[in-house]
Amino acid sequence: QVQLEESGGGSVQAGGSLRLSCAASGRTFSTVAMAWFRQAPGKEREFVAIIMRTGGSTNYADSVKGRFTISRDNAKNTVYLQMSSLKPEDTALYYCAARGVTAQYDYWGQGTQVTVSS
Numbered sequence: 001q002v003q004l005e006e007s008g009g010g011s012v013q014a015g016g017s018l019r020l021s022c023a024a025s026g027r028t029f030s031t032v033a034m035a036w037f038r039q040a041p042g043k044e045r046e047f048v049a050i051i052m053r054t055g056g057s058t059n060y061a062d063s064v065k066g067r068f069t070i071s072r073d074n075a076k077n078t079v080y081l082q083m084s085s086l087k088p089e090d091t092a093l094y095y096c097a098a099r100g101v102t103a104q105y106d107y108w109g110q111g112t113q114v115t116v117s118s
Contacts (some may be wrong), residue, residue: 009112022096038092
């Protein structure tokens with residue numbers, strides 16, 4: 001089992017920045033990739049960004065490219081999401097997720113709320 005705990009959410013004005021953290025514990029060696037997802041009220045959960053545990057390659061949703069940066073510190077078993085130039089449409093509950101060799105995300109955090117006001 002892998003446990004994930006997000007932190008760093010909050011309220012900011014448009015154009016501001018926030019950094020989210022996701023601390024992993026448990027069988028973290030079994031994870032291949034970690035990702036961030038978000039879910040806005042009344043909308044489906046959507047992919048935001050992913051980072052591979054080995055090599056550190058990343059990928060982003062088009063809506064956040066150039067504004068968000070995902071990074072990791074394997075020694076601390078922590079993944080970060082640096083969010084800049086935030087927009088009101090970035091308002092959502094942000095989740096950290098981890099997966100093994102399959103494409104299915106088996107582990108999820110409880111989420112951290114990000115609210116961006118105009």
